[in-house]
Amino acid sequence: xxxxxxxxxxxxxxxxxxxxxxxxxxxxxxxxxxxxxxxxxxxxxxxxxxxxxxxxxxxxxxxxxxxxxxxxxxxxxxxxxxxxxxxxxxxxxxxxxxxxxxxxxxxxxxxxxxxxxxxxxxxxxxxxxxxxxxxxxxxxxxxxxxxxxxxxxxxxxxxxxxxxxxxxxxxxxxxxxxxxxxxxxxxxxxxxxxxxxxxxxxxxxxxxxxxxxxxxxxxxxxxxxxxxxxxxxxxxxxxxxxxxxx
Amino acid sequence: xxxxxxxxxxxxxxxxxxxxxxxxxxxxxxxxxxxxxxxxxxxxxxxxxxxxxxxxxxxxxxxxxxxxxxxxxxxxxxxxxxxxxxxxxxxxxxxxxxxxxxxxxxxxxxxxxxxxxxxxxxxxxxxxxxxxxxxxxxxxxxxxxxxxxxxxxxxxxxxxxxxxxxxxxxxxxxxxxxxxxxxxxxxxxxxxxxxxxxxxxxxxxxxxxxxxxxxxxxxxxxxxxxxxxxxxxxxxxxxxxxxxxxxxxxxxxxxxxxxxxxxxxxxxxxxxxxxxxxxxxxxxxxxxxxxxxxxxxxxxxxxxxxxxxxxxxxxxxxxxxxxxxxxxxxxxxxxxxxxxxxxxxxxxxxxxxxxxxxxxxxxxxxxxxxxxxxxxxxxxxxxxxxxxxxxxxxxxxxxxxxxxxxxxxxxxxxxxxxxxxxxxxxxxxxxxxxxxxxxxxxxxxxxxxxxxxxxxxxxxxxxxxxxxxxxxxxxxxxxxxxxxxxxxxxxxxxxxxxxxxxxxxxxxxxxxxxxxxxxxxxxxxxxxxxxxxxxxxxxxxxxxxxxxxxxxxxxxxxxxxxxxxxxxxxxxxxxxxxxxxxxxxxxxxxxxxxxxxxxxxxx
Ligand SMILES: Cc1cc2nc3c(=O)[nH]c(=O)nc-3n(C[C@H](O)[C@H](O)[C@H](O)COP(=O)(O)OP(=O)(O)OC[C@H]3O[C@@H](n4cnc5c(N)ncnc54)[C@H](O)[C@@H]3O)c2cc1C
Numbered sequence: 146x147x148x149x150x151x152x153x154x155x156x157x158x159x160x161x162x163x164x165x166x167x168x169x170x171x172x173x174x175x176x177x178x179x180x181x182x183x184x185x186x187x188x189x190x191x192x193x194x195x196x197x198x199x200x201x202x203x204x205x206x207x208x209x210x211x212x213x214x215x216x217x218x219x220x221x222x223x224x225x226x227x228x229x230x231x232x233x234x235x236x237x238x239x240x241x242x243x244x245x246x247x248x249x250x251x252x253x254x255x256x257x258x259x260x261x262x263x264x265x266x267x268x269x270x271x272x273x274x275x276x277x278x279x280x281x282x283x284x285x286x287x288x289x290x291x292x293x294x295x296x297x298x299x300x301x302x303x304x305x306x307x308x309x310x311x312x313x314x315x316x317x318x319x320x321x322x323x324x325x326x327x328x329x330x331x332x333x334x335x336x337x338x339x340x341x342x343x344x345x346x347x348x349x350x351x352x353x354x355x356x357x358x359x360x361x362x363x364x365x366x367x368x369x370x371x372x373x374x375x376x377x378x379x380x381x382x383x384x385x386x387x388x389x390x391x
Numbered sequence: 392x393x394x395x396x397x398x399x400x401x402x403x404x405x406x407x408x409x410x411x412x413x414x415x416x417x418x419x420x421x422x423x424x425x426x427x428x429x430x431x432x433x434x435x436x437x438x439x440x441x442x443x444x445x446x447x448x449x450x451x452x453x454x455x456x457x458x459x460x461x462x463x464x465x466x467x468x469x470x471x472x473x474x475x476x477x478x479x480x481x482x483x484x485x486x487x488x489x490x491x492x493x494x495x496x497x498x499x500x501x502x503x504x505x506x507x508x509x510x511x512x513x514x515x516x517x518x519x520x521x522x523x524x525x526x527x528x529x530x531x532x533x534x535x536x537x538x539x540x541x542x543x544x545x546x547x548x549x550x551x552x553x554x555x556x557x558x559x560x561x562x563x564x565x566x567x568x569x570x571x572x573x574x575x576x577x578x579x580x581x582x583x584x585x586x587x588x589x590x591x592x593x594x595x596x597x598x599x600x601x602x603x604x605x606x607x608x609x610x611x612x613x614x615x616x617x618x619x620x621x622x623x624x625x626x627x628x629x630x631x632x633x634x635x636x637x638x639x640x641x642x643x644x645x646x647x648x649x650x651x652x653x654x655x656x657x658x659x660x661x662x663x664x665x666x667x668x669x670x671x672x673x674x675x676x677x678x679x680x681x682x683x684x685x686x687x688x689x690x691x692x693x694x695x696x697x698x699x700x701x702x703x704x705x706x707x708x709x710x711x712x713x714x715x716x717x718x719x720x721x722x723x724x725x726x727x728x729x730x731x732x733x734x735x736x737x738x739x740x741x742x743x744x745x746x747x748x749x750x751x752x753x754x755x756x757x758x759x760x761x762x763x764x765x766x767x768x769x770x771x772x773x774x775x776x777x778x779x780x781x782x783x784x785x786x787x788x789x790x791x792x793x794x795x796x797x798x799x800x801x802x803x804x805x806x807x808x809x810x811x812x813x814x815x816x817x818x819x820x821x822x823x824x825x826x827x828x829x830x831x832x833x834x835x836x837x838x839x840x841x842x843x844x845x846x847x848x849x850x851x852x853x854x855x856x857x858x859x860x861x862x863x864x865x866x867x868x869x870x871x872x873x874x875x876x877x878x879x880x881x882x883x884x885x886x887x888x889x890x891x892x893x894x895x896x897x898x899x900x901x902x903x904x905x906x907x908x909x910x911x912x913x914x915x916x917x918x919x920x921x922x923x924x925x926x927x928x929x930x931x932x933x934x935x936x937x938x939x940x941x942x943x944x945x946x947x948x949x950x951x952x953x954x955x956x957x958x959x960x961x962x963x964x965x966x967x968x969x970x971x972x973x974x975x976x977x978x979x980x981x982x983x984x985x986x987x988x989x990x991x992x993x994x
Pocket of ligand 1 (some may be wrong): 551552553554555559560561562585586587588589645653828831832833834835836837838841
């Protein structure tokens with residue numbers, strides 16, 4: 146079984162988010178990065194579990210600059226066998242999807258995994274686009290998955306319940322919480338990661354159909370207000386007039 | 392989840408200040424690179440978040456205890472032993488040949504800092520196991536290594552260090568545990584050991600005790616002490632285990648670190664306790680010092696980590712607690728204004744900066760010392776002795792400064808929380824209780840100070856001191872390249888001169904044969920010298936930060952580097968000047984503590 150796992154990097158959750166160039170670009174100054182948790186904790190680990198149960202190989206793929214290698218190496222330390230980095234700025238979801246789909250097509254994978262979204266842009270777009278470009282089924286927000294032969298039974302969290310679908314390989318799946326449990330790389334894994342292949346591939350020409358014209362921060366959260374426990378009237382007034390929740 | 396340490400500060404010290412990446416050029420560490428270090432630090436933090444920090448308070452509330460002849464500890468003890476074995480964390484610094492990963496000590500210390508900040512009751516169990524295994528590897532026969540070490544490194548068997556006896560704590564020369572030779576080359580062990588950390592519980596299949604004892608007829612004093620490996624269960628021919636007459640008599644109930652059991656062990660009560668000699672007969676204390684030196688660095692790390700976690704808890708509180716109003720120009724307060732978060736009051740800020748300057752300065756020193764250890768073991772042949780001397784000299788300071796000043800730091804953390812600092816709803820009171828032990832075990836502050844002044848400062852005719860002075864001068868020279876750091880460089884230069892003066896003054900007593908006088912104020916000297924040592928670390932950090940700002944070669948936000956320089960200035964304004972008062976005490980000829988009169992002066 147050949148498994149491909151799409152991984153991306155995102156700012157550490159405590160990073161201060163700011164924009165430059167008149168609000169058109171993310172300010173990377175001083176930002177520390179991590180592997181997108183949905184990719185790392187769920188997509189990658191489920192792929193590893195399948196490999197461990199059924200044999201095969203797990204390959205990581207990332208579109209980005211050499212500075213992404215640390216994040217990729219972490220995936221190798223967790224247990225992936227090899228990795229590919231497409232050496233290009235990830236300009237937009239479509240651009241990234243085209244690069245990955247092109248590589249996936251040339252290599253032929255049974256299942257392509259991705260996280261349900263990246264925790265920075267929260268687009269949930271790339272995996273769907275890859276499926277479309279590969280012309281294979283796409284299952285999003287998977288929280289459980291079993292594989293029998295080449296048929297997967299996948300549970301998806303939907304509003305108020307769960308949907309169970311069956312799908313035959315090849316397909317693309319996006320991982321939500323529950324699909325697997327976070328694995329923390331052990332020291333031997335970390336050392337071995339350095340010796341695993343990390344192939345760098347040049348990008349193909351691909352159109353970019355969207356352009357970010359501006360970013361804005363959400364309004365700052367207002368400070369906590371402490372109210373005297375005796376003063377219920379004030380609490381009711383604030384909840385109704387300021388918070389507008391009652 | 393609450394912040395309990397700063398990964399960015401750790402990364403800054405590791406990569407930018409100490410440039411540990413350079414170690415990877417040494418043959419021993421060639422399998423590592425910067426990325427592997429980063430992944431290691433991040434995954435340790437992930438593990439600490441998941442497995443260590445969440446049970447920190449619980450372990451205090453459900454202390455280790457002795458019930459029906461058994462030591463009961465929190466189930467996390469079993470989990471961390473198992474996980475650490477699987478993760479390769481026990482013995483990670485050992486050679487490849489014995490199953491280690493040849494991890495640099497400085498990285499091991501960084502990892503320990505993360506874990507200890509998350510929960511200071513847990514990592515000791517694995518740390519002792521690694522230390523005990525290392526002792527067997529270093530001095531034990533091959534058969535002992537094969538018998539014990541693999542299971543210890545897997546976390547299946549635990550290790551301990553058994554030195555203390557009821558009548559022999561600081562004074563190890565007085566231990567009486569006896570070892571009588573058997574015909575098969577093993578020894579019968581008989582005696583009692585108290586205060587043995589991690590000495591017994593249900594989560595390890597076997598306990599491998601490293602015991603100091605006296606072989607029958609051995610000379611009195613430290614020259615008659617030998618080291619033995621004494622397992623709780625002996626290994627039979629068929630590899631099954633049988634009891635080895637090691638009885639647990641109790642678990643000490645303590646004011647802090649309650650999750651870390653402290654046992655009373657009785658060896659050979661039924662004359663059926665077998666031990667095997669490790670290393671050379673009568674050289675046991677010397678061998679044990681290898682483990683003790685490592686453990687001293689570990690205690691320093693535990694202390695600074697506990698204080699670091701307390702700092703972050705008090706910082707968070709200070710940001711959120713509204714109380715009072717700022718005094719504006721003209722000395723007025725506007726009562727109609729909302730209350731300001733207490734972080735805005737200068738006095739609270741002072742308490743926070745004090746904590747930051749003590750804890751970050753101490754982490755820098757501990758990591759610096761660990762780097763010296765790496766260089767002393769794997770650096771260029773011609774430099775090894777120098778680095779070893781530096782490590783030897785700095786070890787008592789690296790153990791004591793965080794233990795003593797970490798407590799002051801946490802006390803300020805408690806103060807930041809006001810009355811809540813005293814209450815169990817917040818973790819500050821626990822940190823305050825937990826850190827108290829650090830100045831006691833692994834050699835009390837008094838004993839460390841004797842070691843520093845009475846042994847290390849004068850060792851090899853002051854050779855180690857010369858090396859340290861050279862390091863300090865290098866830092867001063869680098870700092871003096873920047874105009875705004877020049878005054879601080881000058882101050883450190885002056886402090887370093889005063890250090891020499893005080894040493895010269897005290898050494899005169901030794902030269903006159905007044906040895907008790909020489910060491911009488913060793914603890915005051917420790918305070919004096921360690922303050923200067925931390926100032927050195929701060930000037931080094933500030934210079935690195937300044938260079939990053941000027942060259943634009945920054946990994947973190949600009950404000951991060953500015954904060955480092957600011958904290959250095961704080962340390963130089965609020966802490967370093969204390970040395971002048973301490974110097975007065977150290978130089979004053981009056982002798983008031985030496986037993987010239989009888990004890991009635993204390994009546
Ligand atoms: C929680 C805990 C865990 C421990 N874990 C271990 C362990 O795992 N293994 C182990 O072997 N031991 C362990 N110990 C023992 C610990 O190392 C000793 O308690 C410590 O060395 C001090 O010995 P003591 O308690 O007998 O105090 P004492 O030696 O009686 O000291 C009392 C006071 O006298 C001072 N003093 C003593 N001698 C001198 C001197 N010559 N000059 C100046 N001052 C002096 C000391 O500094 C101290 O202030 C542990 C202790 C505790 C409390």
